[in-house]
Amino acid sequence: MAKNSAKSSAPAINIGISDKDRAAIAKGLSHLLADTYTLYLTTHNFHWNVTGPMFNTLHTMFMTQYTELWNAVDPIAERIRSLGHAAPGSYAQFGKLASVPDAPATPPKALEMVRILVQGHEAVARTARSLFPLADKAGDEPTADLLTQRLTVHEQTAWMLRSLLED
Numbered sequence: 001m002a003k004n005s006a007k008s009s010a011p012a013i014n015i016g017i018s019d020k021d022r023a024a025i026a027k028g029l030s031h032l033l034a035d036t037y038t039l040y041l042t043t044h045n046f047h048w049n050v051t052g053p054m055f056n057t058l059h060t061m062f063m064t065q066y067t068e069l070w071n072a073v074d075p076i077a078e079r080i081r082s083l084g085h086a087a088p089g090s091y092a093q094f095g096k097l098a099s100v101p102d103a104p105a106t107p108p109k110a111l112e113m114v115r116i117l118v119q120g121h122e123a124v125a126r127t128a129r130s131l132f133p134l135a136d137k138a139g140d141e142p143t144a145d146l147l148t149q150r151l152t153v154h155e156q157t158a159w160m161l162r163s164l165l166e167d
């Protein structure tokens with residue numbers, strides 16, 4: 001019996017990126033997806049639990065940020081699918097893949113929330129940036145474009161959050 005004949009009649013993926021490069025880029029994007037989802041959840045958590053005199057500002061700012069992160073997970077997951085790989089989508093998988101830590105079990109003070117989110121956005125930026133050499137080498141422009149968009153958002157958001165902590 002021919003290899004894979006029982007599984008699928010779809011032709012082998014052939015978009016001009018080697019199997020090895022597609023697998024490596026998809027793996028890297030899985031880390032980015034897990035980081036983005038984890039930061040999304042932490043930001044939504046902080047939207048719910050923030051207290052103090054900055055409540056209105058932070059509650060609203062966190063909503064803008066978690067909405068952006070929520071919208072970002074879909075194109076990352078779908079890029080992984082376009083490269084021929086399965087997108088991770090469970091808390092167990094995300095827990096293993098993420099470099100961003102889970103939100104603390106007890107809600108921190110407002111400015112500690114901001115500090116955690118600065119570090120989270122910077123961590124996701126580092127994950128995205130680390131994938132560029134791979135995408136460039138493989139000529140994977142759609143992934144490079146996605147990484148550029150994500151870096152722009154994470155670096156801008158880190159700056160905005162960091163500004164709240166500066167005099």
Ligand SMILES: [Fe+2]
Binds near residue numbers: 047063
């Ligand atoms: Fe809300």
